Amino acid sequence: MRSVKRFFRVRAALAGALVGLLALTGCSLLGDSGGSPVSGTGTAAPHSSANPDQDIPYDVTPLLKPAKKYYGVAVPGAPTAMKSVDAYTGSTGKQPNLVEYYAGWGDGFDATGVRNAWAEGALTLMSWEPFDTPLTDIAAGRSDPYVKEYAAAVRRLNLPVVIDFADEFNGHWEKWGTDHVTPAQYVAAWRHIHRTFVDAGATNVIWAWSPNIVNPVRNVKLEPYYPGDAYVDWVGLIGYFTTGSDNAFDSVFGPTRDRIRTFTEKPFLLLETAAMPGERRRADIRNLFAGVAADDDMLGFVWFNHKKRADWRLEASPLALKEFKRLAADDRFGFDVRKPS
Template identity: 50%
Template sequence: MTFSPRRPLTAVLLAGALLAGTAGCSTFSDSGRSKYAQGEGKPAEDDDASASASSSAEAELPYDIRPLLHPDKKYYGLAAKGAPASMKSVKEFASSTGKKPNMIEFYSAWGDSYETTLAQNAWDYGALPFIAWEPFKRSLAGIAAGKDDAYIASYARSVKTLNQPVAISFAHEMNGFWYSWGTKKATPKEFVRAFRHVHDVFEKVGATQVIWVWSPNVINPMPKVRLEPYWPGDSYVDWVGVVGYYARTGPSTFPTLYGPTMDQIRAFTKKPFIVAETAAEAGDRKPADIKDLFQGVEKRDDVLGHVWFNFDKEADWRISSGPASARTYREQSRSSRYGFDVTKP
């Protein structure tokens, strides 16, 4: 479950490439630019095109996110206090674990503008920004009906203008009951319509820099809520962002915590997974939980990585909650499978 500062503890316990990107723009070779243009249905540039025309075409091309969708190595993600407005907590985490996170997750409330400074801070550090977009201020039915199209389009235009990749998870944990867009307030059909509508507005604006993430909570707390009715469709989703925490009670292994959810999802899509939010509650079992998470992700080629929720909020989820936990996290982080340069995937 997404454990934002608003989340109650009960909710937590229930729960290739054509380019090498650089901060601020995409960098293509001449042949790569030509191939990408043709892939977009545009005529390829002439070999003798002027340098100024080539530079202009390069500047106009949207950032190509495709190399980031299925990287060879795992994402080493983090959500931490103040980040990425301030990168202090991220740098401290990197120093403690011996490895820089290459994905930074943060939260955006419905009605907030696209926080370009935060996204830029993450990218400049060498991390893909990952936004959990939370529609507290509008019902899913209202979003699907187009009541906030001006706002969505404005957000999308900001993404397009910045022209850097960003992962966005809209209305995460929709299969739970603890959010205003969850099972007590919205139907699966309303969720699907809203998700598709937001995606379609971005597409209309031309904001193709988004990696779209569909993020259900693990099904263990509510096994009777089926996930397939919430599925927007393969053409609307890039990653399946499963959310689940290692609490003191409940499932305590990767197969028991995530397996039932992943098995159910595999019945209707082959899109890759990312553990979009996770942590282990402080206690004697925490070092074992940390090791289990790393090794569970490594064993599955269809799991792209994980995002650790490094907060002390109602429960201490930080890796620093005990010396054994910090030591285990550092040891597991040494794996060569984790971490890569997102600007040059």
């Protein structure tokens, strides 16, 4: 959704300029958001204490398909600051365990944010968007100093993170979308980034491949854009309940799910979703919870609680918020990611 994310592009452009300046001065952008370098203070293995001397990457396996559903949110300022997450918890009655944020190519790794979310039992999901860097350059290694340093920072922190690179690639509205990038170029960039992280030992990453739902772009084939099961952990669908269309869960997400099931069995996450304000919003929220709960391959959802093209914030619709809170109380949704089993 081009207009939904326009807010984040100014930040990405500024970050890109800053990267160049820091490269000239020998400074690093890839430590904590406060500017200090990342120390090895992450958890070395599930449920263990922090141990900077332990050289074992965090095992993300228990988080790949847990018994309960992820209950996620994207809210302004998080996870660098968790105030808005805490407010969302208060209004919906449940602590989110997946916090999504958006980073432009060139932004530094937000180690502080990852730690903040982890301290509240939540996993961090970063949507990494290459606004001003061609994917062909990434695949050719021209961004390798940046990618390698980023991967090293992720590895040093040694907490699990989810990375979603160049989402909505099957849409013409993105700079890395169908009007600008071929499937082969997209796959080459994805695989190159993934290999760079693996070479750095950063196996504490969960990789989410995230197409937009096919409803507005039915003629775009998804399989040619798929990097392969060796490079993907989750399929992160992006789709919204909008006005003027059939908003049954299977109508919104079913066509995309069915296409993807022809070439991979990786589990799904609704990586970005919300419902348009209006009379149908309560019904849409019921469809969302029921659809996710009914599908064993659906890991959960992330609610996009921003005011952008529409006011997707739950607090904008008191009756819908009340319904959301009632459904969120279902024990199947939410769990402490530090204790996934």
